[in-house]
Amino acid sequence: MNFKRFKITQIKSSIGILPKHKLTLLALGLKKIGSFKNLDNNLSISGMINKISYMLKIEEL
Numbered sequence: 001m002n003f004k005r006f007k008i009t010q011i012k013s014s015i016g017i018l019p020k021h022k023l024t025l026l027a028l029g030l031k032k033i034g035s036f037k038n039l040d041n042n043l044s045i046s047g048m049i050n051k052i053s054y055m056l057k058i059e060e061l
Contacts, residue, residue: 005061006045009036012055021052030056 010030014022028048029037038061039045049058 004041
């Protein structure tokens with residue numbers, strides 16, 4: 001199977017956002033502006049990305 005990977009970078013601060021969105025950032029492993037993670041594409045990751053897409057920059061690897 002062909003699995004895609006994404007580089008997810010946090011581009012906005014987590015100050016003043018909904019607590020659920022802050023927990024989603026932490027679940028993705030992002031803690032501050034400029035931090036990034038390389039993650040596999042699966043349904044749970046896609047759902048989290050869609051929830052807070054306004055705070056992220058997503059690049060396909």
